[in-house]
Amino acid sequence: MTQTIATDSPFGQQQRILLTTLAEWMIPAEDGLPSAADATILEEIIVALARQPEVTNAGLQRLDAIAKEQFRSPVPKVTSSERIELIAALRAEAPAFVTLFESTVAACYYRDDRVLHSLDLPARAPFPEGNNVRPTDWSLLDPVRQRAPFYRNV
Amino acid sequence: MPNDTVDVLIIGAGAAGAAVAWSLVDTKMRVVCLEQGEWVRQSDYPTNGRDWESRSDFSAVPNLRRRPEDYPVDDSDSPIKPVNFNGVGGSTILYMAHFPRFHPSDFRTRTLDGVGEDWPIRYQDLEPFFAENDRVMGVAGLPGDPGCPPKDGLLPPVALGVLGETVASGFNALGWHWWPSESAIATAPHNGRDKCLNLGPCATGCAQGAKASTDITYWPEAIRRGVELRTRCRVREITLDERGFARGAVYLDADGNEHEQKAHIVILACSGMGTPRLLLNSTSKRFPNGLANSSGLVGKNLMLHCMTLTSGIFDQPLRGWQGPIGCALWSKEFYETDAERGYARGYTFEIVRGMGPVATAQSALARGALPWGEKHHGAFRSMFDRSASIVAVGEDLAEECNRITLDHAHLDSDGMPGVRIEYRLGENSRRMLEHSGARATEVLEAAGAVTVAPTVTSGIASGHIMGTARMGNDPDRSVTNAWGRCHDVKNLFIADSSLFVTSGGVNPTSTLQALALYVSHQIKQRLDRLFD
Numbered sequence: 001m002t003q004t005i006a007t008d009s010p011f012g013q014q015q016r017i018l019l020t021t022l023a024e025w026m027i028p029a030e031d032g033l034p035s036a037a038d039a040t041i042l043e044e045i046i047v048a049l050a051r052q053p054e055v056t057n058a059g060l061q062r063l064d065a066i067a068k069e070q071f072r073s074p075v076p077k078v079t080s081s082e083r084i085e086l087i088a089a090l091r092a093e094a095p096a097f098v099t100l101f102e103s104t105v106a107a108c109y110y111r112d113d114r115v116l117h118s119l120d121l122p123a124r125a126p127f128p129e130g131n132n133v134r135p136t137d138w139s140l141l142d143p144v145r146q147r148a149p150f151y152r153n154v
Numbered sequence: 155m156p157n158d159t160v161d162v163l164i165i166g167a168g169a170a171g172a173a174v175a176w177s178l179v180d181t182k183m184r185v186v187c188l189e190q191g192e193w194v195r196q197s198d199y200p201t202n203g204r205d206w207e208s209r210s211d212f213s214a215v216p217n218l219r220r221r222p223e224d225y226p227v228d229d230s231d232s233p234i235k236p237v238n239f240n241g242v243g244g245s246t247i248l249y250m251a252h253f254p255r256f257h258p259s260d261f262r263t264r265t266l267d268g269v270g271e272d273w274p275i276r277y278q279d280l281e282p283f284f285a286e287n288d289r290v291m292g293v294a295g296l297p298g299d300p301g302c303p304p305k306d307g308l309l310p311p312v313a314l315g316v317l318g319e320t321v322a323s324g325f326n327a328l329g330w331h332w333w334p335s336e337s338a339i340a341t342a343p344h345n346g347r348d349k350c351l352n353l354g355p356c357a358t359g360c361a362q363g364a365k366a367s368t369d370i371t372y373w374p375e376a377i378r379r380g381v382e383l384r385t386r387c388r389v390r391e392i393t394l395d396e397r398g399f400a401r402g403a404v405y406l407d408a409d410g411n412e413h414e415q416k417a418h419i420v421i422l423a424c425s426g427m428g429t430p431r432l433l434l435n436s437t438s439k440r441f442p443n444g445l446a447n448s449s450g451l452v453g454k455n456l457m458l459h460c461m462t463l464t465s466g467i468f469d470q471p472l473r474g475w476q477g478p479i480g481c482a483l484w485s486k487e488f489y490e491t492d493a494e495r496g497y498a499r500g501y502t503f504e505i506v507r508g509m510g511p512v513a514t515a516q517s518a519l520a521r522g523a524l525p526w527g528e529k530h531h532g533a534f535r536s537m538f539d540r541s542a543s544i545v546a547v548g549e550d551l552a553e554e555c556n557r558i559t560l561d562h563a564h565l566d567s568d569g570m571p572g573v574r575i576e577y578r579l580g581e582n583s584r585r586m587l588e589h590s591g592a593r594a595t596e597v598l599e600a601a602g603a604v605t606v607a608p609t610v611t612s613g614i615a616s617g618h619i620m621g622t623a624r625m626g627n628d629p630d631r632s633v634t635n636a637w638g639r640c641h642d643v644k645n646l647f648i649a650d651s652s653l654f655v656t657s658g659g660v661n662p663t664s665t666l667q668a669l670a671l672y673v674s675h676q677i678k679q680r681l682d683r684l685f686d
């Protein structure tokens with residue numbers, strides 16, 4: 001991440017910790033796959049969320065408050081069973097933030113080269129190379145071809 | 155001088171406006187088109203970049219896209235959400251290019267089935283214009299479909315791919331009709347456009363230029379032959395002269411400067427949403443309720459198509475992210491009325507290819523179908539590239555309560571009111587939706603789906619916006635006559651899908667462009683007595 005973006009980011013250290021924790025909870029690492037809190041992916045998430053700082057900061061504040069009120073714990077320290085309840089409560093109390101967060105994490109995670117390779121997808125833009133679709137064997141249509149015209153010819 | 159009186163002023167450079175401009179060029183009249191949006195460069199389309207699945211500037215939802223040329227659309231009172239694009243090419247910039255024609259019966263629903271109204275013209279009247287439009291746009295397909303009238307001159311059909319073949323096998327197992335979709339996609343080089351590369355997401359614009367959007371089909375030739383197209387010119391109102399004829403249009407340019415362009419003939423092609431908006435915003439002493447609105451029908455009889463979306467998960471990869479997303483195959487099995495089904499009219503099934511990874515994850519998360527935590531990866535792998543969907547595009551019968559009105563609470567960047575959509579699904583539509591969801595489930599099961607999700611019937615987006623200034627012979631029951639001339643204003647024409655009397659059960663663009671060519675043909679035939 002460049003210095004400029006870090007300096008311009010509307011999120012401080014505390015918010016970054018919360019975002020890291022949530023991203024890790026949402027998509028953890030697995031067998032060679034990065035987690036959504038992987039440094040490269042996380043920076044993209046933060047840049048994207050920085051376009052909607054009000055929703056994000058309000059959501060993170062709620063998250064922090066729920067953790068303290070319900071579990072008397074800072075967010076990163078809640079246990080894995082408490083985590084499920086915490087996310088459910090956040091979903092109920094800050095739905096706009098959860099929708100934004102989920103959609104942003106999905107957008108950044110599922111365009112990462114490592115993730116795309118694991119899905120057997122090319123890590124590139126669709127244009128200009130495009131894709132090959134196998135030619136169709138139109139004998140598949142034989143049963144339909146036997147049908148007489150059935151539209152109403154009026 | 156740009157604002158001298160011109161012969162013809164067209165408003166809107168989309169699917170219909172482009173076809174009209176191209177057709178009128180023959181007359182050697184001075185034709186000017188005003189378009190509120192810009193040209194789009196193919197290098198700007200999302201598929202040029204790695205973030206191709208996440209760009210909101212090419213969203214089809216105007217309230218998300220929020221370009222200065224967009225106008226607000228309040229769709230909170232509608233289960234179907236209208237989508238569009240404003241720019242040269244109009245909504246064809248983002249359309250999926252599924253290109254069926256209306257069926258002959260769609261023009262005769264009152265006579266045949268006792269519902270809706272008959273059009274004042276027939277399929278046969280439009281047939282030469284369907285063919286002409288196909289030639290200019292370039293339409294891929296396979297001749298011989300028993301579900302539709304014959305046609306020729308088609309480019310090779312779009313390949314079905316694994317996904318299409320899989321779903322086709324489901325139709326075959328049930329003995330139901332299917333056929334490769336007609337698609338406005340160059341599957342071979344056509345009129346200087348190169349062939350489709352199977353990029354996938356046609357609905358964010360085609361970087362290859364294989365999809366027939368009118369900025370690259372009709373417009374280049376129309377401009378070469380003399381039509382003047384002015385972009386970033388938002389028309390606020392149609393003005394009248396003392397005889398009650400349209401005098402021209404007041405518009406705002408990109409810097410917000412106001413101009414009036416005078417014209418002998420004014421043709422509206424602003425879409426089923428933009429045309430009633432402009433008419434309703436053009437009030438005068440003579441027309442206090444909106445221009446050409448003595449029938450009270452401007453904005454009413456809105457049809458958006460009733461749609462269902464049914465998705466199945468398969469246990470093998472379908473390579474669904476490859477190939478034109480909206481163009482694989484269609485089924486007309488349930489298109490024509492069958493009284494036994496409990497509703498009138500019918501629907502087309504259209505098969506939608508799969509989504510890319512980002513859209514797959516986002517839509518599953520939005521449905522609550524993709525968990526957080528350690529189960530995330532397994533769940534994602536079980537759905538990505540394993541999903542096939544069937545959309546039913548059903549005919550919705552026109553009802554006056556379904557309408558577009560001006561929304562004075564939400565203004566566009568030039569201070570012109572946005573639109574409000576009031577739309578509900580009638581009883582006939584509800585029964586059709588139920589039928590289509592059940593049949594789509596049967597197809598997916600017959601094709602080998604391991605699970606089929608409950609059919610989605612609301613919140614579906616539709617770019618099919620029809621009926622809001624319908625044509626007809628009776629001035630009390632229609633806004634224009636049988637060739638698009640407003641009953642109330644003899645030099646004012648409408649040339650887009652606002653004219654539709656019924657919606658058919660297919661995507662509208664092929665038909666609305668044929669209709670636009672028909673309207674301009676009628677104008678050309680009658681130039682010596684056009685205002686009689």
Ligand SMILES: Cc1cc2nc3c(=O)[nH]c(=O)nc-3n(C[C@H](O)[C@H](O)[C@H](O)COP(=O)(O)OP(=O)(O)OC[C@H]3O[C@@H](n4cnc5c(N)ncnc54)[C@H](O)[C@@H]3O)c2cc1C
Nearest residue numbers: 166168169170190240244245250251252389428617661663
């Ligand atoms: C995502 C999506 C997918 C679609 N898929 C399909 C499909 O597969 N098949 C199909 O048949 N149809 C499809 N459609 C619908 C199709 O795009 C429309 O039916 C068609 O473009 C409508 O043509 P039109 O000329 O009436 O309006 P448009 O093409 O929308 O053009 C209207 C033009 O008028 C301009 N305009 C409006 N008001 C003003 C004003 N006041 N001043 C100046 N300019 C103005 C607008 O900016 C716009 O450019 C789809 C649409 C979308 C959005």
